[in-house]
Amino acid sequence: MTAPDCRLYLITPPVISDLAAFGRDLAHALDAGDVAALQIRLKDAPDEIVAAAVDALAPIAQSRGVAVILNDRPDLAARLGCDGVHIGQDDMPYDEARRIMGRDAMIGVTCHDSRHLAMEAAEAGADYVAFGAFFPTATKAAKTRAEPEILTIWQETMEVPCVAIGGITADNAEDLAAAGADFLAVSGGVWNHPEGPARAVAALDAAIARGLERRARLATGGSPD
Numbered sequence: 001m002t003a004p005d006c007r008l009y010l011i012t013p014p015v016i017s018d019l020a021a022f023g024r025d026l027a028h029a030l031d032a033g034d035v036a037a038l039q040i041r042l043k044d045a046p047d048e049i050v051a052a053a054v055d056a057l058a059p060i061a062q063s064r065g066v067a068v069i070l071n072d073r074p075d076l077a078a079r080l081g082c083d084g085v086h087i088g089q090d091d092m093p094y095d096e097a098r099r100i101m102g103r104d105a106m107i108g109v110t111c112h113d114s115r116h117l118a119m120e121a122a123e124a125g126a127d128y129v130a131f132g133a134f135f136p137t138a139t140k141a142a143k144t145r146a147e148p149e150i151l152t153i154w155q156e157t158m159e160v161p162c163v164a165i166g167g168i169t170a171d172n173a174e175d176l177a178a179a180g181a182d183f184l185a186v187s188g189g190v191w192n193h194p195e196g197p198a199r200a201v202a203a204l205d206a207a208i209a210r211g212l213e214r215r216a217r218l219a220t221g222g223s224p225d
Contacts, residue, residue, distance in 0.1 A: 005215075006177040006208050007036035008201065009163055011071075011187040012053070014043055014139060019056045025197050026057060029190060030064045032198035033205035036183060039086055041071035054080040067106060074100040074107075084108065084127065089117065094124045108163065113146040115154065122160040129154075130185065133166020134176060139187045142166055148179035155180030169193075170203035177211025178218070184208065 010029065016022045029035070038061040042050050050073070058068045058081070069084045070077035074097040077085040084106025087097050097107055108128040109121035118129040131150050133142035146166070154162045161182035168176065169189035176184055186204060193200035 005212050006181055007034055007183055008204055008208070009037045009039065009183040009185040010035055010190060010201075011039045011041050011139075011165075011185055012057070013187060013191050014041065015045075016042065016053060019053060023056055023060055025191070027060050029197035029201045030061065030066055032201040035064075035066050035201065037067040037069055037083075039069040039071055039185070040082075041086075041187075043071070047076060050076055051080055054082060058082065069106065069108065077101060078105070086110070086130070094121060094126060098125060112144040113150060114144075115150060118154065118160075118162070119158070122158060126160060128161040128163050128183065130163040130165050132164060132185075134164055135167025135169075135172055137167035137188065148175055151176065151180040155182075168204075170200060170207050173204050173207040174211040174214070177208045178214040179211075180215065 038057065040053055040057060042053060054070065061068050067083040069086050070082045071086050072088065072091050074085045074092055078100050085097060085101055086108040087094065088110040094107065094109060101107060106127040108130055109126045111118040111121060111129045111131055113131060118131070121129050131146045133144065134146050134148065151162055151164060163183040163185050164176045164181040165185035168184050168186045173184055184204070189204070190197045190200040
């Protein structure tokens with residue numbers, strides 16, 4: 001998962017009732033634009049449900065060059081052949097996750113609205129840090145609200161990529177891309193889009209492109225508008 005300026009990072013819905021149907025939606029979404037990663041996030045699901053989801057969805061993503069990240073569970077991620085794992089502040093410590101996953105796997109860490117937590121994760125060796133939530137979200141109960149400025153400061157001072165998460169849609173993605181996000185993590189903004197996931201990905205990619213144009217103008221001393 002590389003970070004050329006800013007890319008999409010999709011997160012599955014919290015519950016997938018029909019894996020076959022969702023797999024078709026996922027394929028259409030990935031074919032509709034540039035997507036860097038897919039996080040399989042099935043909170044509190046039994047291991048066999050998570051394993052079935054990885055078995056069904058990982059080939060769809062990986063065949064398109066999209067990294068597969070499992071939420072919370074380094075043990076399952078390693079056993080199921082995922083490309084990486086995402087851990088929260090209340091999950092397994094980074095060092096233990098790295099021991100389980102190996103040095104080549106990707107490990108991302110939730111850092112809420114804290115540059116201190118993010119710097120600790122980066123210094124430990126995390127492959128990316130995640131800030132949020134930036135907007136209200138129905139996907140999960142957000143403990144913190146982050147401001148776009150944290151992305152700008154991080155981009156100016158650190159090399160480890162940063163992910164923006166929380167309530168991101170095609171309507172608000174531009175500002176986060178302009179602020180300095182390397183990745184935009186989106187769940188409901190894709191799967192609940194009224195015109196379907198593929199249209200959502202295309203719209204998000206267009207918003208990212210506009211944001212990157214603004215970022216480039218600012219970097220050269222121009223007007224953001």
